Amino acid sequence: MSGAFDPELWRRDFPVLKRQVHGKPLVYFDNANTAQKPQVVIDAVEGYYRDYTANVARAVHSLGEQATAAYEGARDKLARFLNAGSRDQLVFTSGTTQAINLVAYSYALPRLQPGDEILVTQMEHHANIVPWQLVAARTGATVKAAPITPEGELMLDRFEAMLTPAVKLAAVAHVSNVIGTVNPVAQIARLCRSRGVPLLVDGSQACPHQRVDLQAIGCDFYAMTGHKLFGPTGTGALWARREHLQAMPPFFGGGEMIRTVSFDGTVFADPPHKFEAGTPNIAGFIGLGAAVDYIEGIGLERIQAYESELLAYATDALLGVPGLRLFGRAAHKAAVLSFLVEGVHAHDLATLLDHEGVAVRSGHHCAHPLMQFFGVPATARASLAFYNTREEVDAFVRALDKVRKLLA
Amino acid sequence: MSAPALYRDIVLEHHRAPRNHGALAGHTHAADGVNALCGDSLRLELRLDAGRIAEYRFRGECCAICTATASLLGERVLGLDAAALAPLQQAFEALLRGEAAAPGLGGLAALGELARYPARRKCAQLAWATLSAALAGQARTTTEKDPA
Numbered sequence: 001m002s003g004a005f006d007p008e009l010w011r012r013d014f015p016v017l018k019r020q021v022h023g024k025p026l027v028y029f030d031n032a033n034t035a036q037k038p039q040v041v042i043d044a045v046e047g048y049y050r051d052y053t054a055n056v057a058r059a060v061h062s063l064g065e066q067a068t069a070a071y072e073g074a075r076d077k078l079a080r081f082l083n084a085g086s087r088d089q090l091v092f093t094s095g096t097t098q099a100i101n102l103v104a105y106s107y108a109l110p111r112l113q114p115g116d117e118i119l120v121t122q123m124e125h126h127a128n129i130v131p132w133q134l135v136a137a138r139t140g141a142t143v144k145a146a147p148i149t150p151e152g153e154l155m156l157d158r159f160e161a162m163l164t165p166a167v168k169l170a171a172v173a174h175v176s177n178v179i180g181t182v183n184p185v186a187q188i189a190r191l192c193r194s195r196g197v198p199l200l201v202d203g204s205q206a207c208p209h210q211r212v213d214l215q216a217i218g219c220d221f222y223a224m225t226g227h228k229l230f231g232p233t234g235t236g237a238l239w240a241r242r243e244h245l246q247a248m249p250p251f252f253g254g255g256e257m258i259r260t261v262s263f264d265g266t267v268f269a270d271p272p273h274k275f276e277a278g279t280p281n282i283a284g285f286i287g288l289g290a291a292v293d294y295i296e297g298i299g300l301e302r303i304q305a306y307e308s309e310l311l312a313y314a315t316d317a318l319l320g321v322p323g324l325r326l327f328g329r330a331a332h333k334a335a336v337l338s339f340l341v342e343g344v345h346a347h348d349l350a351t352l353l354d355h356e357g358v359a360v361r362s363g364h365h366c367a368h369p370l371m372q373f374f375g376v377p378a379t380a381r382a383s384l385a386f387y388n389t390r391e392e393v394d395a396f397v398r399a400l401d402k403v404r405k406l407l408a
Numbered sequence: 409m410s411a412p413a414l415y416r417d418i419v420l421e422h423h424r425a426p427r428n429h430g431a432l433a434g435h436t437h438a439a440d441g442v443n444a445l446c447g448d449s450l451r452l453e454l455r456l457d458a459g460r461i462a463e464y465r466f467r468g469e470c471c472a473i474c475t476a477t478a479s480l481l482g483e484r485v486l487g488l489d490a491a492a493l494a495p496l497q498q499a500f501e502a503l504l505r506g507e508a509a510a511p512g513l514g515g516l517a518a519l520g521e522l523a524r525y526p527a528r529r530k531c532a533q534l535a536w537a538t539l540s541a542a543l544a545g546q547a548r549t550t551t552e553k554d555p556a
Binding site: 022346351364407 | 414415420423444445446447469470471473525528531
């Protein structure tokens with residue numbers, strides 16, 4: 001089946017991929033940072049602004065009804081896409097960061113006591129560390145991290161041993177943004193449930209690259225973002241078990257999240273709207289709905305199979321570069337390659353690769369604890385998507401070779 | 409690779425063979441410049457003699473731009489009166505903003521291309537900031553102010 005996957009066919013849908021950078025064809029390998037947008041997403045956003053700009057859920061005129069249908073339609077699409085069970089369990093947020101913060105402040109903060117613990121892993125993004133530290137500091141709780149192996153895999157036995165009665169919440173990345181490790185989140189969810197510990201999964205890097213089935217995972221909270229899923233920036237969602245959403249107080253107050261308001265007391269709307277105060281990013285979510293349709297049209301299973309082949313190809317190619325050190329060799333990993341070349345600083349790498357048209361990220365990737373684990377201040381990272389090709393990997397490796405010869 | 413102008417020959421040459429590189433026994437002034445986010449770490453040691461920079465040594469783990477700047481800076485300031493560096497630093501900052509290189513900058517003028525690389529300016533500024541810190545008796549400095 002993967003033999004039938006032709007990335008050239010899909011590349012045509014992404015206007016930016018026709019661009020040149022410094023006179024060279026763009027090789028966009030920064031997909032874990034943000035993904036490019038297909039024309040259908042750009043059209044959906046523009047279409048809203050051009051043809052039916054109106055607020056949602058409060059206008060009875062035609063434009064308002066059309067906007068509300070498109071906005072809530074995006075929720076239906078995303079709910080099906082993630083097998084969310086019910087659309088009402090999907091709270092729209094500005095992205096993963098807001099989704100995790102919502103759980104930190106509305107779920108964790110009222111429950112945490114001095115001495116309680118929040119269990120994360122060594123490979124988390126700062127967005128899945130700092131919100132927990134903030135609520136821990138307010139409550140006297142602490143955040144502790146389960147260790148990983150040198151290959152970058154979570155030490156599951158250690159994670160299990162750390163799931164003591166003091167742990168009131170666990171928070172784990174589905175896929176590492178730095179080293180691509182795919183964590184066994186269904187197994188982790190079973191462990192957590194057997195101890196009565198609610199589990200949040202940070203799905204930021206998973207949704208664009210593999211089928212996410214929330215019913216099969218069995219976690220309590222799942223946070224995701226739209227802009228890595230080929231949708232607009234400023235879109236994302238929190239999925240949560242119904243009982244949690246019922247119990248959690250709203251975090252933001254305002255319009256659109258209430259049923260009635262009086263100075264004697266306010267009655268909140270039901271979830272998910274209880275958590276969606278104010279006018280949302282309507283155009284963005286309509287664009288996200290278009291992105292979900294687009295991805296479903298290709299098929300995540302095909303995307304995953306193709307990216308897995310491309311990862312194997314890129315890994316072999318990179319390992320052939322003299323002096324290159326690859327970080328993260330998990331058995332099950334997404335197409336993310338963090339690396340350093342001996343004698344070349346990550347920022348020089350990124351600047352010089354850019355001159356060859358190759359966009360990679362350099363730095364700490366919002367994961368200081370993971371950098372500390374590997375004992376480096378920064379790495380360069382190539383992160384691939386289904387519209388990337390073997391020819392681009394070849395161009396990338398040729399560019400790396402030039403940089404190495406220039407600096408090392 | 410035809411190197412982009414930022415990595416012109418003089419910059420690459422100072423990156424590969426930095427001048428005044430190493431530790432300085434008997435230094436009178438020293439400071440660490442650390443850009444933790446991007447991973448540049450510079451140690452600068454000086455010996456001042458009657459107010460003049462008599463010796464200058466640096467070492468550390470830095471990108472090519474930072475290393476070359478620290479090397480070119482050493483060449484430029486050796487023998488100068490430490491109190492007279494401010495105009496030179498201002499001329500360097502003007503260079504990074506895209507203004508024409510002042511004649512007094514010497515080899516440091518090679519870094520003028522950084523005007524086109526706002527994200528990399530802090531790499532070159534680290535050497536200057538570390539020199540200023542050492543002279544001011546401040547142990548540690550950074551040129552990272554942007555959020556990460």
